[in-house]
Amino acid sequence: MIFQWFDERLELKKFKDKFLTKAFPTHPSFLFGEIALFSFITLVVTGIFLGLFYEPSIREVSLFGAMVPAAYASAVRIDLLPLGMVIRRIHHWSAMIMIAAILTHLARIYFTSAYRKPREVNWLIGLVLLAMTMGAAFTGYLLPYSQFSVTATSIAYYISKSVPWVGGWISRLLFAGEFPADGTVPRFFFLHVMVIPAVLVAMIGLHLLILVKQKHTEPAANKKRKGAWDGRRLVGIPVWPEQSLISLSLCFFLLFVVVLMATYIPLNPIETYGPPSPGTSVMRPDWYFLPIYGFLKLVPGDLSFTIAGAKITPETIGGVLFPGLLGLILAAIPFLDRVSEPQNYIENPLHRPLMTSLGIGGGMFLCMTTLAGYIDVLHIAPASMAIYTFFVTMAVWVISYLLLRLYSREGKKGNHVKT
Ligand code: HEM
Incomplete structure (x- = not known):
């Protein structure tokens, strides 16, 4: 009854048929x-x-x-x-x-x-x-x-x-x-x-x-x-x-x-x-905001120079x-x-070795810079933390890439076993 009243004025049925039947x-x-x-x-x-x-x-x-x-x-x-x-x-x-x-x-x-x-x-x-x-x-x-x-x-x-x-x-x-x-x-x-x-x-x-x-x-x-x-x-x-x-x-x-x-x-x-x-x-x-806050901690405090009249500071x-x-x-x-x-x-992410491993490596990098936000309680020097960040990120990227390549190559062979 109420639906019909509104439908006569606003053509609700048309809207229902067009949008509410869409597949999700x-x-x-x-x-x-x-x-x-x-x-x-x-x-x-x-x-x-x-x-x-x-x-x-x-x-x-x-x-x-x-x-x-x-x-x-x-x-x-x-x-x-x-x-x-x-x-x-x-x-x-x-x-x-x-x-x-x-x-x-x-x-x-x-x-x-x-x-x-x-x-x-x-x-x-x-x-x-x-x-x-x-x-x-x-x-x-x-x-x-x-x-x-x-x-x-x-x-x-x-x-x-x-x-x-x-x-x-x-x-x-x-x-x-x-x-x-x-x-x-x-x-x-x-x-x-x-x-x-x-x-x-x-x-x-x-x-x-x-x-x-x-x-x-x-x-x-x-x-x-x-x-x-x-x-x-x-x-x-x-x-x-x-x-x-x-x-x-x-x-x-x-x-x-x-x-x-x-x-x-x-x-x-x-x-x-x-x-x-x-x-x-x-x-x-x-x-x-921790990845940015942590990254700021990794930049040497005295790193500052000028390019084309623009002053580049650690904050920049x-x-x-x-x-x-x-x-x-x-x-x-x-x-x-x-x-x-x-x-x-x-x-399937498992079949995209390069993009998936880049995503995993990128995620790891953000985790490491997040960790750098706790540098004061971890008692690690910023330079050491920067080196760990670089090597851990690279290692995670390369290892995940190799594993995913191996997986997708084996997957293509279509090996199936029954136990
Ligand atoms: C306020 C933030 C956002 C809201 C409320 C929102 C909402 C939605 C919803 C409800 C869908 C459909 C469900 C789904 O596919 O998961 C969707 C699809 C999509 N969103 Fe977002 N989204 C937001 C942010 C983003 C961001 C940050 C990106 C990427 C940078 C993005 C890119 C897309 C794309 C490409 C699709 C289509 C995906 C497909 O068809 O598989 N959205 N979004």
Whole structure:
């Protein structure tokens, strides 16, 4: 009855027949994109709650008899609201889960070559999504304005200042002056709650529209199924009801896990860090920034030179060139590993020795630079850690390449034994 009322006005049936009958692959590795999406929705909902009570200002106010920045005081007061601390933790845990899901989603697409023609554009949009999500996490760091927030953000401030030629301009634009300036928190707040979410919503929409237009890739095993891909149709379960029910169950399960984590696992304890004070202690950023933080530790502190009028400092190398090069390599992948015909079946990573071993080696390199972020507690000299990073990465790459080559050569022979 209600459906019919809306259908007469909005032609819902046409929409149902066009979109809700689309096939979705049954392989669970296709669910990481959805986990990223649900985490983003959780971030928006919990963010609206936090935004109602947060004050984006560093004017001094009284909190339990002490004068502290208003942003810090409002974050402490949020923790004291009924369920306030749990909601703040859900927000932070969801950010971590979203980044972990995006990275796993990216790895799935990389290892199975789903970035190849015609999906190069969606790969590039995905990279913008990753950068924007990291940007959201970075701007969020400063908002509670604790000692941790200010220490972490000042590292980023010096990195932004070290960008060749335009560093001064970028840092003033981003930080609204010399950090910590009065305008930094309002500017970060605006970026965090308006600009970045708007770009994310637009880009996620585009990402999914392109996905609907191009359709998913399929596991190669589907080639043998009846009605296999003929350029127009793919094999899978329909979006409604099967896939929607799986997605809804996944969404509730994710919510359950994140609430459980937020209830029992403390995160960013601003009351322990306290408001900003002159003494700076060693504070590590969240895990997803650790490879950059660790790489910065590996660059000799006195390495500094000038090229074409641009001053290159350790911050330029570790904080600008390293992530910039990483981004460029990722963006170039679909254009280096290209095919002339559209590829709609994903490949088995075990049959791609070079690309898979490069991916494993690259992952190992990021693990080693993450470890370098703990150099102060590991008691290893930066030069030794740099040498270990190089040799471990190379060894993992070469060994995995040789093993995968051997595997795919044996696989081609089609040896089967019965025991
Ligand atoms: C906010 C972040 C992101 C969200 C919400 C998101 C969402 C999704 C969803 C729901 C799918 C369909 C399910 C799947 O194939 O796994 C998908 C597919 C895809 N995504 Fe993402 N994604 C994000 C980030 C990325 C990133 C970082 C990349 C790569 C750099 C990427 C590249 C792709 C590609 C190429 C496809 C098509 C894969 C295929 O057909 O096999 N996405 N995305």
